[in-house]
Amino acid sequence: MASIRKSGGDNLLVRYIILVSWTLVCVVPILWFLTIGFRPRTEIIVPEPIYWPTWSLDAWRLLVSDWPIALYLRNSVVAVAGSVVIDLVLAIPAAFALARYEFKGREDIGFYILSTRMMAPAIVAVPIFFLFRNIGLLDSVWALMLIYAAINLSLVTWIIRSYMLDIPKELEDAARTDGAGDLTILWEIMIPACLPGIITAAVIAAIFAINEFLFTLLIASTSKAYTMSVALANFTGGSDGVIYNAIALVSFIAFAPILILVILIQKHLSRGLTMGAVKG
Amino acid sequence: MASILLKNVVKSFGSFVGVQDMNLDVVDEEFLVLLGPSGCGKTTTMRMIAGLEHPTEGEIRIGGALMNDIDARDRDVAMVFQGYALYPNMSIYENIRFPLRMRQVPKAKHDDLIRRAAEMVELGPFLDRKPGALSGGQRQRAALARAIVRQPQVFLMDEPLSNLDAKLRASMRVQIKHMQRELKVTTVYVTHDQIEAMTLADRIVIMNKGVIQQIGTPDDIYSNPANTFVAGFIGSPPMNLIAGTAQNGTFSAAGVKVPCPASLSGNITLGIRPEDCQVGGDNLQGQVYGVEPTGDITYLTVRTANKNIEIKAGREFRAPIDSAIAVGFDTTRLYFFGEDGNRVGVK
Numbered sequence: 001m002a003s004i005r006k007s008g009g010d011n012l013l014v015r016y017i018i019l020v021s022w023t024l025v026c027v028v029p030i031l032w033f034l035t036i037g038f039r040p041r042t043e044i045i046v047p048e049p050i051y052w053p054t055w056s057l058d059a060w061r062l063l064v065s066d067w068p069i070a071l072y073l074r075n076s077v078v079a080v081a082g083s084v085v086i087d088l089v090l091a092i093p094a095a096f097a098l099a100r101y102e103f104k105g106r107e108d109i110g111f112y113i114l115s116t117r118m119m120a121p122a123i124v125a126v127p128i129f130f131l132f133r134n135i136g137l138l139d140s141v142w143a144l145m146l147i148y149a150a151i152n153l154s155l156v157t158w159i160i161r162s163y164m165l166d167i168p169k170e171l172e173d174a175a176r177t178d179g180a181g182d183l184t185i186l187w188e189i190m191i192p193a194c195l196p197g198i199i200t201a202a203v204i205a206a207i208f209a210i211n212e213f214l215f216t217l218l219i220a221s222t223s224k225a226y227t228m229s230v231a232l233a234n235f236t237g238g239s240d241g242v243i244y245n246a247i248a249l250v251s252f253i254a255f256a257p258i259l260i261l262v263i264l265i266q267k268h269l270s271r272g273l274t275m276g277a278v279k280g
Numbered sequence: 281m282a283s284i285l286l287k288n289v290v291k292s293f294g295s296f297v298g299v300q301d302m303n304l305d306v307v308d309e310e311f312l313v314l315l316g317p318s319g320c321g322k323t324t325t326m327r328m329i330a331g332l333e334h335p336t337e338g339e340i341r342i343g344g345a346l347m348n349d350i351d352a353r354d355r356d357v358a359m360v361f362q363g364y365a366l367y368p369n370m371s372i373y374e375n376i377r378f379p380l381r382m383r384q385v386p387k388a389k390h391d392d393l394i395r396r397a398a399e400m401v402e403l404g405p406f407l408d409r410k411p412g413a414l415s416g417g418q419r420q421r422a423a424l425a426r427a428i429v430r431q432p433q434v435f436l437m438d439e440p441l442s443n444l445d446a447k448l449r450a451s452m453r454v455q456i457k458h459m460q461r462e463l464k465v466t467t468v469y470v471t472h473d474q475i476e477a478m479t480l481a482d483r484i485v486i487m488n489k490g491v492i493q494q495i496g497t498p499d500d501i502y503s504n505p506a507n508t509f510v511a512g513f514i515g516s517p518p519m520n521l522i523a524g525t526a527q528n529g530t531f532s533a534a535g536v537k538v539p540c541p542a543s544l545s546g547n548i549t550l551g552i553r554p555e556d557c558q559v560g561g562d563n564l565q566g567q568v569y570g571v572e573p574t575g576d577i578t579y580l581t582v583r584t585a586n587k588n589i590e591i592k593a594g595r596e597f598r599a600p601i602d603s604a605i606a607v608g609f610d611t612t613r614l615y616f617f618g619e620d621g622n623r624v625g626v627k
Contacts, residue, residue: 168363171367171368173332173361174361174426175378176353177331177352177357178353178358178382179354179383180378180382181353188367189367192368192369192370193368195369
């Protein structure tokens with residue numbers, strides 16, 4: 001017994017060493033990156049790295065005074081949040097119908113919806129550009145909202161559908177015999193019961209939308225409609241050459257919300273990602 | 281409070297026929313149990329009464345009114361499900377309140393009705409909890425409270441006890457029966473557990489492969505099984521069925537010889553209940569295959585001609601395996617079934 005326990009202890013130690021090392025591998029670059037944003041510009045272009053930073057808010061001041069970061073952030077938030085709302089409003093009833101109603105071609109429609117995800121976005125880039133030009137929505141954050149919603153709608157529908165398939169049919173039968181109609185069942189039973197799935201889908205859609213680059217670049221022809229992802233790519237720090245500490249800070253600002261979202265829902269995230277793929 | 285009538289009801293799923301030409305009359309205030317193995321169509325029958333499935337053919341009436349085209353939500357039936365089906369996001373109080381809200385019962389009455397229903401199933405202290413914070417038995421009681429709160433015309437119960445452990449099942453059984461008598465609501469109860477059926481039912485309907493095998497009181501079903509299916513399904517252990525031949529008033533099979541009505545001849549199956557056999561006698565010769573003492577009774581399995589016969593022997597009975605044994609039958613309690621499985625030779 002003693003030897004078993006001892007080897008168990010050894011295992012634990014080995015495990016901790018591996019986990020701690022891996023954590024460092026993952027976290028240190030992020031922290032290093034963050035410190036760059038809070039160092040003076042001169043400290044990061046020296047040949048020998050300086051490990052302990054001299055804290056400085058230079059980059060932050062530069063950002064706030066010279067660069068419309070507030071506008072870009074606002075554009076990101078408006079386009080992403082709006083697209084997620086549109087997705088949920090459309091996807092929840094669609095998912096309910098695909099999960100619960102029996103109608104001809106149900107599986108085909110489900111597959112078609114998913115198949116829109118399989119296409120390379122570049123294929124539709126040109127048509128979409130002309131479409132939005134013709135309806136006069138170029139260079140507008142509303143256009144981005146619509147595009148993000150369209151891109152993610154299939155995925156959101158599919159994830160919510162998978163969660164709905166997991167809700168026992170009995171619940172719905174019970175509600176029906178209790179006197180509830182379809183809308184009541186959707187609103188009072190299904191949505192609350194698969195709320196984790198809806199939140200997961202919303203967060204995944206938000207992450208994809210925040211990171212969306214191609215269509216944003218295409219639609220936002222001037223910086224008026226830039227979101228963080230495109231603004232970041234165009235950002236060099238100003239007229240004085242490439243300013244790395246400002247870039248690092250902007251990158252971190254763009255990255256932080258996603259990190260926070262992922263940490264908040266990490267328990268559901270892997271399930272959400274695999275379920276849409278596996279169940280059908 | 282209403283009668284239920286099923287007339288020539290058929291339910292098919294594609295080419296598979298789930299329920300075949302079913303005729304059933306459930307009397308007002310009756311406790312009717314649908315009993316059968318899984319896949320026999322009992323749950324489908326119940327779901328058709330609830331309005332969750334639509335019959336392919338035939339008529340369903342509740343309280344005399346034709347229900348075929350009436351939605352589940354508009355039939356005044358309450359259903360209790362095997363998996364409880366409590367709404368997980370609502371408290372027990374809200375769960376019980378849900379049918380009242382859906383049926384536009386005046387709000388002022390809600391609290392009183394909910395508390396009375398909860399009292400009835402002894403769930404008063406748990407009303408604020410979510411279903412997840414209750415035990416299985418409490419959840420099923422909450423589901424019962426949700427069913428009784430709006431005093432429906434009909435209760436439908438789909439294996440409500442099968443997720444509970446044996447002890448809890450026994451106490452819930454008594455509670456359900458008591459409640460049904462008190463509320464006087466016509467009840468249809470689906471189960472595959474014959475003990476539940478025997479203890480709860482006013483009448484039992486035994487089904488197999490979508491066809492009603494027999495309808496009768498528990499006593500009737502036990503003492504006068506209509507065919508080999510019913511005989512082999514009811515009883516624990518079930519009736520022994522021995523295939524053999526009848527000739528000149530004697531039934532014989534390998535190792536078995538008993539008198540039978542003189543009218544019988546040809547291939548006949550003999551049925552004898554384990555409690556109607558005793559050790560010692562001259563009806564069956566065989567070897568002891570197994571002895572299982574349980575305290576109040578000893579189950580003895582006798583093997584004869586590649587067939588095992590179950591016998592309820594006295595509590596003291598013990599015998600070594602493979603020893604020769606002679607068994608006697610109570611010849612006033614023999615059952616004979618013809619080649620089609622139906623009972624024959626009834627006086």
